[in-house]
Amino acid sequence: MLAGRIDPIDLDVQAIIDDELSPQARSRVLAQAAREELARAEDINARVLGGKPEHTTTVDGVAGASEERVRPDGTIVYEFNLQRGLFAWIAAELEAFAPVLSGLFAHSFLFFVDGVLTELADEVPEGEEYVFMSSVPYAGKIEGENRAPESAQAPNGVFEAVATLAQRQFPGAEIAFSYRQPFAAAASGQPDTPAITIRRG
Structure with missing residues (x-):
């Protein structure tokens, strides 16, 4: 908790x-x-x-x-x-930071509890690891992995920027940005994708 x-x-x-x-x-x-x-x-x-x-x-x-x-x-x-409020805050900030062309990326964010796809609207179960990631294969390009972010609407990326803000907003929580393999429910065969991870303290 x-x-x-x-x-x-x-x-x-x-x-x-x-x-x-x-x-x-x-x-x-x-x-x-x-x-x-x-x-x-x-x-x-x-x-x-x-x-x-x-x-x-x-x-x-x-x-x-x-x-x-x-x-x-x-x-x-x-x-x-503060758990539910933290998750809702991150979800809202990801959508706010997402560049908009078709709207697909802004609606591609998924939430996982210990690797299980979970709806934030439902009661969030207790877990050891909570992860936000995108289901689209080009999320890394928008983020700027190994290069500058490709979208002028998000010059500092999306996931890393939101993770940094969340760390400041919730200093008692263990929040980290990273690239990781997507869970099966996100997309099979997709390359490493940007993610925000919150671990139980």
Whole structure:
């Protein structure tokens, strides 16, 4: 799972809470501060990913507990599943970067989970390796393998450019650009093709 995590209380705020409030009030302040941080994180995710990813809440080590149950000196942790948002972001950027003549290349991108062709619209299964590649045999020419990219619409290539942006956008994910043999579902006998690979951390 590709995930993000927030810890809502910094040490300075914790010191003020400890000095000024009763145990019950400290718990209420912790819960309120956690919810405010959650709302901020969800806003950021919505801007970056185009939606709010699912998250789990862990209160004092108990998964799924309500924030109100936090101890006065306890912890509240939110963990976001960023996996689906990451894949959707890459798919959208590949289409946006693709040069357009007939439209065939822009609609040739395929997504694989451990070598199995998978629809992004469906629930994405857990896997060790997630790969984007194209089903057209000329994808390498557009990318510029061993030469300059052939399309003026994509002077920096497509897959490598998107992989570089994804690495910056999702620094916690293991994302790489490479050329590799296509999976059977992409095209049999096709030469090495550009690909974006995301590995499970």
